[in-house]
Amino acid sequence: MVPLADPTYSRVREKLREDIVSGYFSGGTRLKIAELVNRYGVSQMPIREALQQLQGEGLIVIEPNKGAHVRQIDQSFLENMYDIRQLIEVYLTVRSLRNFQPRDIKELETLHSKYVKAANKSDFNQCLTLNKQFHSVIYKLADNPEGQQILEKHWQLINTLRLTFGYSTERIQKVILEHQDIITAIKDNDPIALEMAAKNHCINAKMDLILKL
Amino acid sequence: MVPLADPTYSRVREKLREDIVSGYFSGGTRLKIAELVNRYGVSQMPIREALQQLQGEGLIVIEPNKGAHVRQIDQSFLENMYDIRQLIEVYLTVRSLRNFQPRDIKELETLHSKYVKAANKSDFNQCLTLNKQFHSVIYKLADNPEGQQILEKHWQLINTLRLTFGYSTERIQKVILEHQDIITAIKDNDPIALEMAAKNHCINAKMDLILKL
DNA sequence: AGCTTATTAATTGTATACAATATCATATAT
DNA sequence: ATATATGATATTGTATACAATTAATAAGCT
Numbered sequence: 217m218v219p220l221a222d223p224t225y226s227r228v229r230e231k232l233r234e235d236i237v238s239g240y241f242s243g244g245t246r247l248k249i250a251e252l253v254n255r256y257g258v259s260q261m262p263i264r265e266a267l268q269q270l271q272g273e274g275l276i277v278i279e280p281n282k283g284a285h286v287r288q289i290d291q292s293f294l295e296n297m298y299d300i301r302q303l304i305e306v307y308l309t310v311r312s313l314r315n316f317q318p319r320d321i322k323e324l325e326t327l328h329s330k331y332v333k334a335a336n337k338s339d340f341n342q343c344l345t346l347n348k349q350f351h352s353v354i355y356k357l358a359d360n361p362e363g364q365q366i367l368e369k370h371w372q373l374i375n376t377l378r379l380t381f382g383y384s385t386e387r388i389q390k391v392i393l394e395h396q397d398i399i400t401a402i403k404d405n406d407p408i409a410l411e412m413a414a415k416n417h418c419i420n421a422k423m424d425l426i427l428k429l
Numbered sequence: 430m431v432p433l434a435d436p437t438y439s440r441v442r443e444k445l446r447e448d449i450v451s452g453y454f455s456g457g458t459r460l461k462i463a464e465l466v467n468r469y470g471v472s473q474m475p476i477r478e479a480l481q482q483l484q485g486e487g488l489i490v491i492e493p494n495k496g497a498h499v500r501q502i503d504q505s506f507l508e509n510m511y512d513i514r515q516l517i518e519v520y521l522t523v524r525s526l527r528n529f530q531p532r533d534i535k536e537l538e539t540l541h542s543k544y545v546k547a548a549n550k551s552d553f554n555q556c557l558t559l560n561k562q563f564h565s566v567i568y569k570l571a572d573n574p575e576g577q578q579i580l581e582k583h584w585q586l587i588n589t590l591r592l593t594f595g596y597s598t599e600r601i602q603k604v605i606l607e608h609q610d611i612i613t614a615i616k617d618n619d620p621i622a623l624e625m626a627a628k629n630h631c632i633n634a635k636m637d638l639i640l641k642l
Numbered sequence: 643a644g645c646t647t648a649t650t651a652a653t654t655g656t657a658t659a660c661a662a663t664a665t666c667a668t669a670t671a672t
Numbered sequence: 673a674t675a676t677a678t679g680a681t682a683t684t685g686t687a688t689a690c691a692a693t694t695a696a697t698a699a700g701c702t
Contacts (some may be wrong), residue, residue, distance in 0.1 A: 222493060223493050223494060223654085223655060223656090223685090223692095223693095224655075224656070225655080225656090226493060244432070246486045248677090248682090248683070248684090249683075249684070250683075250684095258656080258657090259656055259657045259658070260657080260658090260684090260685095261474065261477075261655080261656055261657070261658095262655075262656065262657095264478060264684090265477060265478065265481055265655090266683085268478055268481035268482055268485070269481055269484075269485070271482075271485065272481070272482070272484065272485030274575060274578055280435065280436050280439060280683060280685090281436060281662085281663055281664065281683090281685075282663095282664075282683090282684080283664095283683070283684070293575070295576045296573040296574065296575040296576065298575065299520070299573065300517060300520075300575050300576045300579065303516040303517060303520055304513060304516060304517075307513075307516055319562075360509040360512065361509065362487060362506070362509040363509065363512070363513045365487055366513065366579060392512065409650095420441050426605070435685085436662095436663095436685060436686090437685075438685080438686090439688070461652090461653070461654090462653075462654070463652090463653075463654095471686080471687090472686055472687045472688070473654090473686095473688090474654095474685080474686055474687070474688095475685075475686065475687095477654090477655085478685090493654090494653090494654060494655075494656080494692085494693055494694065495653090495693095495694075495695095496654070496694095498652070522702085631671090
C-alpha cells in the first residue's frame with residue numbers, strides 16, 4: 217500500500233506551524249477559527265485538530281471556550297527549549313551507548329558520509345533530513361520512547377525554523393566535526409567523551425539558531 | 430465571571446485517561462471512535478479532540494487514517510517517564526534558586542504546613558493538590574515554561590495513577606521529610622543540597638509508584 | 643492451492659448546521 | 673460619573689450527515 221495524502225489536519229498543522237515560525241502569526245496573536253478557515257480553505261474540524269496538535273508542540277496555548285493564542289517564538293523561548301532539549305538529548309545519547317552494536321555504528325557512519333556528500337553539494341534540505349536520521353539511530357538505541365517523543369516534537373519546530381531561516385555553510389561544516397566527535401566517542405565506548413560531544417553539539421545548535429532570529 | 434463547566438472534550442479526556450490508567454482500555458487496545466461515542470455518550474468531535482490531547486500526553490498513539498492505540502502503561506513506561514522527569518525537575522528546581530524571594534519561601538512553608546495537616550487528617554486528595562501547588566511554586570520561579578509544560582503533562586498522568594492506585598501513609602510521611610529537605614536547601618541557598626534533595630524526591634516517587642503497579 | 647484483483651463493510655476524516663459560551667456595546671440605576 | 677445589569681454580536685463547541693480511506697471478504701486467474 218503506497219503512502220497516500222496526509223489528512224487535512226496534518227497539512228493544516230504544517231502550514232500553521234510555518235505561519236507561526238515565519239511570523240505571519242506572531243507571538244500573542246489570537247487565532248480565530250473562522251480566520252484560519254478562510255486562510256487555509258478548509259472547514260473548522262481539521263483546524264481544531266491541528267490546533268490541539270500544535271498545543272502539544274507548545275507553539276500555541278488553547279484556553280477552553282476562549283480561544284487559541286500564539287506563543288512567542290523568541291530568543292527566550294528557544295533558550296528554554298534547548299536547555300530542556302539538551303538535558304534529554306545528552307541523557308539519551310549517553311544511554312544509547314550500552315546498546316550500540318557494530319552494525320549500528322556502521323549505520324551512523326553511512327549516514328554521516330551521506331551528510332558530508334550532501335554538504336559538499338550544498339543540499340541543505342538533504343542535510344536536515346540526514347541529521348535527523350543520524351540522531352534517530354541514537355535515540356532508538358536509548359530505548360526511552362518518552363524522551364524520544366519530546367525530542368521529536370522539538371524537531372518539528374527546529375526543522376521549520378531551519379527551513380525558514382536557513383542553514384549556514386559554516387554551521388554545516390561544524391556539524392560534520394561534531395558528529396565525527398560523537399561517532400568517535402561511541403567507537404571508543406567512552407561515555408564521558410560522548411556526554412561532552414552531545415552537550416557541545418546541542419549548545420552550538422542552540423547558539424547558531426538564536427543568532428538567526 | 431464564574432468558572433463554568435468544562436467543555437465536553439475536556440471531560441472526555443479526563444474520563445478516557447482514567448479508563449486507560451485503570452486498565453479498562455489496556456495497553457495495545459485499539460480505540461475506535463464509534464466505541465468511545467457509545468461509552469461516553471457524546472458525538473465524535475469532542476472525542477477526536479480528546480484523543481489528540483491524550484496523544485500529546487503520550488498516553489495514546491494516533492496513526493492518521495488508521496486509528497488510535499493505547500500505550501502500555503507498565504513499569505518500563507513509568508521508569509522512562511520518571512527518568513526524563515527527573516532531569517527536568519532537578520534542573521528546574523535548582524534553576525529556581527536564583528529567583529527565590531523571602532515571600533516565596535514563606536509560600537512554600539505555608540503549603541508545606543497545610544500538607545502536614547492534610548496528612549494528619551489522612552486527606553490524600555488534599556495532599557495531592559498541595560503537593561502540586563508546592564512544586565508549582567518552584568517551577569514558576571525556574572522561569573522555563575517549556576520545561577514546566579512537560580512536567581505538567583506528566584503530572585496529569587501521575588495524578589490519575591495516584592487517584593487510581595492510592596497514596597500510602599508511609600509515602601506521605603516520606604514526602605513530608607523530602608519537602609522539608611528541599612525547603613532547607615532553598616533557605617540555605619545551597620544548590621548542591623537542593624539538587625540532591627530534588628533528585629532524591631523524584632527517585633523515591635518513582636519507586637513508590639512502580640511498586641503500586 | 644496460492645496469488646492477485648474486485649467488491650463490500652468498517653472506520654476515519656471533513657463539511658455544515660446548530661447550540662453554548664464569551665465578548666462587547668448599550669442602557670439603567672445609584 | 674461609576675458601576676451594574678441587559679441585550680446584541682462574535683466566537684467557540686457539539687451533533688449529525690456525508691466523503692475518503694482502510695480493512696476484510698469474496699471472486700477470478702495461473
